[in-house]
Amino acid sequence: MATTDTLHGGGPLAPALRRRHRRDRSMTWVLTALMVGIGALLVWILVYVALKGINALNWGFLTDTPPGNPSDAGGGFVNGIIGSFEIVGMATLLSLPLGIGCAIYLNQYATGRVAAVLRLVTDVMLGIPTIVTGAFVYALWVVEFGFSGFAGAFALALVMVPLIVRATEEMLRLVPRDIREASLALGVTQSRTIMSVLLPTARAGIITGVMLAIARAMGETAPLLLTTLGNDLFVETNPGQRMSTLSLQIFGSATGGFVNAQNRAWAGALTLIAIVLALTIIARLVARTSAVRR
Amino acid sequence: MTTPERPDVIDRPSESGSATNGTAADTPAPVSESAGHGPARRMDVIDLNAGFGERTIIEGINLKVEPNAVTALIGPSGCGKSTLLRCLNAMHRTATNAFVSGEILLDGVDINARGVDPVLVRRRVGMVFQRPNPFPTMSIYDNVAAGLRLTSGTRAGRHKFDDTVERALRQADLWAEVKDRLRTMGGALSGGQQQRLCIARALAVEPEVLLMDEPCSALDPISTAKIEETIMSLRERYTIVIVTHNMQQAARVSDTTAFMTILEAGQPGALVETGPTSSIFDTPSNEVTGAYVSGRFG
Numbered sequence: 001m002a003t004t005d006t007l008h009g010g011g012p013l014a015p016a017l018r019r020r021h022r023r024d025r026s027m028t029w030v031l032t033a034l035m036v037g038i039g040a041l042l043v044w045i046l047v048y049v050a051l052k053g054i055n056a057l058n059w060g061f062l063t064d065t066p067p068g069n070p071s072d073a074g075g076g077f078v079n080g081i082i083g084s085f086e087i088v089g090m091a092t093l094l095s096l097p098l099g100i101g102c103a104i105y106l107n108q109y110a111t112g113r114v115a116a117v118l119r120l121v122t123d124v125m126l127g128i129p130t131i132v133t134g135a136f137v138y139a140l141w142v143v144e145f146g147f148s149g150f151a152g153a154f155a156l157a158l159v160m161v162p163l164i165v166r167a168t169e170e171m172l173r174l175v176p177r178d179i180r181e182a183s184l185a186l187g188v189t190q191s192r193t194i195m196s197v198l199l200p201t202a203r204a205g206i207i208t209g210v211m212l213a214i215a216r217a218m219g220e221t222a223p224l225l226l227t228t229l230g231n232d233l234f235v236e237t238n239p240g241q242r243m244s245t246l247s248l249q250i251f252g253s254a255t256g257g258f259v260n261a262q263n264r265a266w267a268g269a270l271t272l273i274a275i276v277l278a279l280t281i282i283a284r285l286v287a288r289t290s291a292v293r294r
Numbered sequence: 295m296t297t298p299e300r301p302d303v304i305d306r307p308s309e310s311g312s313a314t315n316g317t318a319a320d321t322p323a324p325v326s327e328s329a330g331h332g333p334a335r336r337m338d339v340i341d342l343n344a345g346f347g348e349r350t351i352i353e354g355i356n357l358k359v360e361p362n363a364v365t366a367l368i369g370p371s372g373c374g375k376s377t378l379l380r381c382l383n384a385m386h387r388t389a390t391n392a393f394v395s396g397e398i399l400l401d402g403v404d405i406n407a408r409g410v411d412p413v414l415v416r417r418r419v420g421m422v423f424q425r426p427n428p429f430p431t432m433s434i435y436d437n438v439a440a441g442l443r444l445t446s447g448t449r450a451g452r453h454k455f456d457d458t459v460e461r462a463l464r465q466a467d468l469w470a471e472v473k474d475r476l477r478t479m480g481g482a483l484s485g486g487q488q489q490r491l492c493i494a495r496a497l498a499v500e501p502e503v504l505l506m507d508e509p510c511s512a513l514d515p516i517s518t519a520k521i522e523e524t525i526m527s528l529r530e531r532y533t534i535v536i537v538t539h540n541m542q543q544a545a546r547v548s549d550t551t552a553f554m555t556i557l558e559a560g561q562p563g564a565l566v567e568t569g570p571t572s573s574i575f576d577t578p579s580n581e582v583t584g585a586y587v588s589g590r591f592g
Contacts, residue, residue, distance in 0.1 A: 178423060179430070182428075184416065185416055185423075186416065187441065189445075192444050193444075196444050197429055197440075201430055
């Protein structure tokens with residue numbers, strides 16, 4: 001029968017169909033190869049950092065400050081670890097309400113030109129090189145009050161805010177209009193709708209976006225060079241003073257030219273990756289349990 | 295009829311929903327009880343125009359929505375049925391550029407008048423949407439309790455709304471199917487169950503009027519039949535307005551039918567004819583209505 005013939009790959013359409021199959025197979029192959037390539041690159045970076053970093057990474061690395069003489073072995077980055085948590089923590093406290101508030105405003109209240117201008121501003125902020133952000137805070141703050149953890153947190157907050165605004169707004173935009181209307185139609189006020197319906201619905205995505213911003217801030221070095229400067233001598237927990245961070249210590253040790261310092265830099269890089277990974281996993285778990293428990 | 299002389303009952307900021315009206319003795323139908331415990335309310339639409347920006351969607355609508363009855367809005371796609379429905383709970387106004395003129399009276403009070411809070415209007419005029427839209431982060435229980443929980447100022451206990459949730463789910467004919475899994479997610483239900491969940495959610499806040507925007511258009515015939523049964527049993531307590539594309543459905547569930555259409559291309563939608571459902575379908579007085587209900591439209 002003619003139909004059977006067609007189904008078995010015969011008939012007038014067969015050559016075109018075969019071409020399509022070939023193209024489908026080759027494109028699938030190309031995309032798979034790209035994916036494997038990118039995955040391999042990522043694994044390579046992680047494994048390389050881990051292999052290099054594991055040498056100098058020991059308990060002392062997490063509890064000691066760097067040795068007085070950077071060419072010595074031993075010592076650690078405890079002041080940088082504490083500094084990173086403190087400065088990024090402050091930057092998060094600063095940027096989280098600001099970023100989420102701005103995203104809510106953009107998504108729910110701003111219309112027409114106001115919204116367009118605000119989006120442009122966040123886009124421009126996203127595109128500003130962070131060294132420029134650092135220079136801005138340097139001119140505005142450091143010249144007046146000196147290097148400090150606060151100045152660093154401020155600079156990092158400026159880096160984080162547009163990231164959080166963008167991520168949160170995208171997530172809020174993904175909440176179907178139906179859901180919002182369902183709440184309004186029950187006689188729920190707009191503010192309560194935002195707090196109790198929209199934000200919880202978008203929660204998982206918002207948490208992911210905020211985590212990306214935090215991870216980014218954890219690794220930022222340039223703006224901190226110009227604002228908190230660094231402090232390799234002792235553990236400084238007072239954010240009114242110049243402080244160290246992991247990223248600053250990695251930068252300082254890696255560029256110093258001493259093998260032992262470079263080993264510490266590798267260990268610091270591994271620590272940084274581990275911290276970001278741990279924070280991301282914790283955030284995912286929090287997002288999941290809180291979504292299911294209700 | 296045009297301007298309510300008594301104070302607006304809906305603009306009271308009282309959270310309890312007990313919009314105690316001026317208890318003047320001459321008030322014909324005192325709006326004094328808490329929402330929902332009183333009789334169903336009537337709505338009157340007078341010379342209503344509505345649309346977005348420069349574009350008028352519906353024009354010159356006059357409609358009486360009788361209490362304890364089901365009013366069906368029928369008509370071809372794009373004739374403004376949904377817009378009219380969304381005007382009745384001030385939902386239309388939430389869109390950017392939206393405009394409304396004319397009057398929509400809820401028991402004589404214009405819901406678009408100055409000082410009338412649309413939020414409080416919506417607590418008395420509930421709505422069920424075309425597509426089932428349960429809150430995805432909430433359990434079945436929390437979905438039904440959402441209206442009460444989110445409109446009350448206080449944090450409520452886990453079991454505070456047990457009675458209300460059961461009543462609303464029974465009214466929506468869903469109780470038997472979900473009573474053993476009230477704490478599971480509402481989104482896990484089937485489409486028909488989700489829509490009945492949405493009806494239960496709307497009923498839980500005890501509105502006086504219930505608006506339904508093509509509530510069955512996304513559902514299979516069996517779910518549709520269940521929801522139609524629900525609608526007919528709700529008629530005793532509520533004023534119901536239902537938009538439907540399904541003329542058999544209008545004929546089955548409604549007491550009054552209003553036919554809307556666009557009389558000329560490019561014109562806004564208009565209400566052509568309103569009347570008892572049987573006469574709209576059997577002896578329509580307007581020939582356009584007759585053509586539509588008999589399937590000879592266009």
